[in-house]
Amino acid sequence: MRFSCVIPTFNRRERLRVALASVASQSVRPEEIVVVDDGSRDDTQEYLTGLQRTSPDLPLVVLRQENRGPAAARNAGIRIASGDYVAFLDDDDLWLPEKLARQQQILAVHPDIALLGCGADTLFAPRGGLLQDIGLRSMLIRNWFLTPGVVARRDVLLACGGFPEDMCVCEDYALWLSIAEKHRCALLNEKLIVCGDGKRSFGESGxxxxxxxxxxxxxxxxxxxxxxxxxxxxxxxxxxxxxxxxxxxxxxxxxxxxxxxxxxx
Structure with missing residues (x-):
C-alpha cells in the first residue's frame, strides 16, 4: 500500500513550510510528497529547490506550472503520483502526526474503501462510531469530506476525471459525489487534521x-x-x-x- 501526498501551493511559502513539516513528522510517511507550485510569484520555488538540496531524506517531488487554480494543480499531482493512494493536503492546513498511519490501518482492514476522510474541529460524523460509511444520499445533503483529510485510490480519482478544473469553488464536492456514486466512501471519526489555523469553513478571509x-x-x-x-x-x-x-x-x-x-x- 503506497501513499503519495499531493499539495497544491500558490504564494504561501511560509505556510507551505508548516504543512510540509506536518507531513515530515508523520509516524508513517508517504512514499512521496508531490508539491505542485501553481505559478507562485514569491520565493516558493527557491524554497522548494533548497529543500530538495538540504533534505535529501524528504521524498519531495516538485512540479511547477502556470497558474491554473487548485483543481488543475491537484490533478497534475494525481497524474504524476506513483502511489496506489493519494492523500491530499492544502498549503495552509496540516496533518496531525498519526493521520496517515490511522488511515492506513483502516484501509488495510477495509480495502474496498475508495475514499476515506477523517475528522477535524468542524467535522465529525453525527451517529458516532469509529468508522462511518457515507453513502451517496448522505453526500448529496452535505459534503462530509474536507480535502486535507482525504485519502483516495489513485485509479478511482483518474477514472472519475479528477477535480473539475472549470470550477473554483466546491470542485472537491463535485469529485467526491462522482466517487460516491460507484464506490464505497467512509469517514474515520477522529480529529487528524487542522484546517487553516482552525478557522471555520465559512465566513473567514480567503x-x-x-x-x-x-x-x-x-x-x-x-x-x-x-x-x-x-x-x-x-x-x-x-x-x-x-x-x-x-x-x-x-x-x-x-x-x-x-x-x-x-x-x-
Whole structure:
C-alpha cells in the first residue's frame, strides 16, 4: 500500500513550510510528497529547490506550472503520483502526526474503501462510531469530506476525471459525489487534521470566506449532478432547499458576529 501526498501551493511559502513539516513528522510517511507550485510569484520555488538540496531524506517531488487554480494543480499531482493512494493536503492546513498511519490501518482492514476522510474541529460524523460509511444520499445533503483529510485510490480519482478544473469553488464536492456514486466512501471519526489555523469553513478571509461564491458553487454541483441523470429529482430538490437554508444560516452567523445586518441573498 503506497501513499503519495499531493499539495497544491500558490504564494504561501511560509505556510507551505508548516504543512510540509506536518507531513515530515508523520509516524508513517508517504512514499512521496508531490508539491505542485501553481505559478507562485514569491520565493516558493527557491524554497522548494533548497529543500530538495538540504533534505535529501524528504521524498519531495516538485512540479511547477502556470497558474491554473487548485483543481488543475491537484490533478497534475494525481497524474504524476506513483502511489496506489493519494492523500491530499492544502498549503495552509496540516496533518496531525498519526493521520496517515490511522488511515492506513483502516484501509488495510477495509480495502474496498475508495475514499476515506477523517475528522477535524468542524467535522465529525453525527451517529458516532469509529468508522462511518457515507453513502451517496448522505453526500448529496452535505459534503462530509474536507480535502486535507482525504485519502483516495489513485485509479478511482483518474477514472472519475479528477477535480473539475472549470470550477473554483466546491470542485472537491463535485469529485467526491462522482466517487460516491460507484464506490464505497467512509469517514474515520477522529480529529487528524487542522484546517487553516482552525478557522471555520465559512465566513473567514480567503476564497472559502466568500459565502455567495460558496453557495453558488454548491448550486453548480447540484446543477451538474442533475444533468444527464434520470430520477431522484424530488430528493435533489430537497437537498437544494437545505443548501439554501444552510446558506442563510451562515450569513446570519457572520452578520451577527460582525454586528452588521446583511440581508441580501
Amino acid at each position: 476564497l472559502s470566506g466568500n459565502l455567495r461564491a460558496l453557495y453558488a458553487g454548491e448550486r453548480e454541483v447540484y446543477r451538474r449532478w442533475r444533468k444527464g441523470r434520470r430520477g431522484g429529482g424530488l430528493y435533489l430538490g430537497m437537498c437544494e432547499f437545505l443548501a439554501a437554508i444552510k446558506h442563510m444560516r451562515r450569513r446570519m452567523v457572520v452578520a451577527w458576529e460582525r454586528g452588521t445586518a446583511d440581508p441580501a441573498p
